[in-house]
Amino acid sequence: MDLGLKGLKAVVTGGTKGIGRAIVETLAREGADVAFCARDAAGVASAEARVAALGVRCFGAALDIADAPALKAWVGEAAAALGGIDIVVANVSALSIGADEDSWRKGFEVDMMGCVRLVEAAMPSLATSAAASIVTISSVSGREVDFAAGPYGAFKAALIHYTQGLAFQLAGKGIRANSVSPGNTYFEGGVWNQIKDGNPDLYRTALALNPTGRMGTPQEMANAAVFLASPAASFVTGTNLVVDGALTRGVQL
Secondary structure (H helix, E strand, O other): OOOOOOOOEEEEEOOOOHHHHHHHHHHHHOOOEEEEEEOOHHHHHHHHHHHHOOOOOEEEEEOOOOOHHHHHHHHHHHHHHHOOOOEEEEOOOOOOOOOOHHHHHHHHHHHHHHHHHHHHHHHHHHOOOOOOEEEEEOOHHHOOOOOOOOHHHHHHHHHHHHHHHHHHHHHHHOOEEEEEEEOOEOOOOOHHHHHHHHOHHHHHHHHHHOOOOOOEOHHHHHHHHHHHHOHHHOOOOOOEEEEOOOOOOOOOO
């Protein structure tokens, strides 16, 4: 299927590792120009080289999403570098699962406000796009109570609500908004890789909960996000796409 992404312009937060990296590279392979950011400058430079080798324009930047002025400035620079913005993918998470106030503060500033500020900064560009789309990366932890209950789960649930609100508010302007809720996703250097090494009992418990007998891959999550971002999903808006290998048991109505 041709997703219709060739020549479109996308911005992705957290684009150098895991799901974010897979999203950036999948967009680029489909012909979209991509801007992305992450905190590690060396990781950004390496990712820029990989994406540029795919034959599209790319614009990487090292920044902290919690820095509101820096995020706003980067979105403006990305729009200038790419010649506009058609697609916004809010992917960054603070991965805050602690019960302390600092964890709640980090989750709010990065997961929640990082998304809100990204969308608001990109809105002038999205408003002029003929294929405008917003995709937020939530989590199955936003649908049910699990070991990540607390700031992580709460803000992931809030992202789903926020995104569906955007879909309703922006439908008349031709701007779509959807969320993806990944299940447990394994990749080298990722959270579940760290848990496997540091807390093998938790890893085995989590693995046993999935009837497929495995965790998902970043590419499987990226496939869902890129489809929702693309013109191929032109009548899909206000949905939360769960990609979890039947991990969650609740019926999504």
